[in-house]
Amino acid sequence: MDENHRPGEETGTELTAAEAEAEASPAEPADEPAAPRTPDESMSRRTFLLWAAGISVGFTALASGWMVYEAVLPPGRSVEGKTKVGPLAIAKLDELEEGVPVLLEYGDDVVFVAKQPDGSALVFDAACPHVGCKLSWNEAADEFECPCHDSGFHPDGTLAYGPAGRDMIVAVHEIDDDGNVVVSGFEG
Numbered sequence: 001m002d003e004n005h006r007p008g009e010e011t012g013t014e015l016t017a018a019e020a021e022a023e024a025s026p027a028e029p030a031d032e033p034a035a036p037r038t039p040d041e042s043m044s045r046r047t048f049l050l051w052a053a054g055i056s057v058g059f060t061a062l063a064s065g066w067m068v069y070e071a072v073l074p075p076g077r078s079v080e081g082k083t084k085v086g087p088l089a090i091a092k093l094d095e096l097e098e099g100v101p102v103l104l105e106y107g108d109d110v111v112f113v114a115k116q117p118d119g120s121a122l123v124f125d126a127a128c129p130h131v132g133c134k135l136s137w138n139e140a141a142d143e144f145e146c147p148c149h150d151s152g153f154h155p156d157g158t159l160a161y162g163p164a165g166r167d168m169i170v171a172v173h174e175i176d177d178d179g180n181v182v183v184s185g186f187e188g
């Protein structure tokens, strides 16, 4: 019998200090499952994702819309659809031949001016309302024509055929006391 072992004591190997400490306070399991989310937490996460998705879709739609708008905007026009030039006298009505549209500059734009039998004038943006190609006047066919996608317009600016889908853009104008054709912008 071991002299150091008193009767009634357990036999076996003594615990080291580290083992004793580990036994006293066992470590947390590493992969303990996370506590389930409360309904409020789930809802706020879902709401945030919906907002994020909505904002993303909104920005994409806005950017696409802007690109399309810029593409159909005739050259030389501001985003409001108006030229940046103010009222400008561009022709003497008396010097124009009746019923024959002539091309004249108005700021960065070019317009057709056609003297009418009643002494008024028709004035149109020379940019096609489709995607802005420059229209030309075909005297023989008695119509304005677009070289890009084959749209045609009657002498009064109304759409005759083609993909433009709308009439020519009318230039806002008046005949002043001196008989000048004064253009001040474009209708929408």
Ligand code: FES
Pocket (backbone or CB within 6 Å): 128, 129, 130, 131, 132, 133, 146, 147, 148, 149, 150, 151, 162, 163, 164
């Ligand atoms: S730009 Fe004139 S029909 Fe397309």
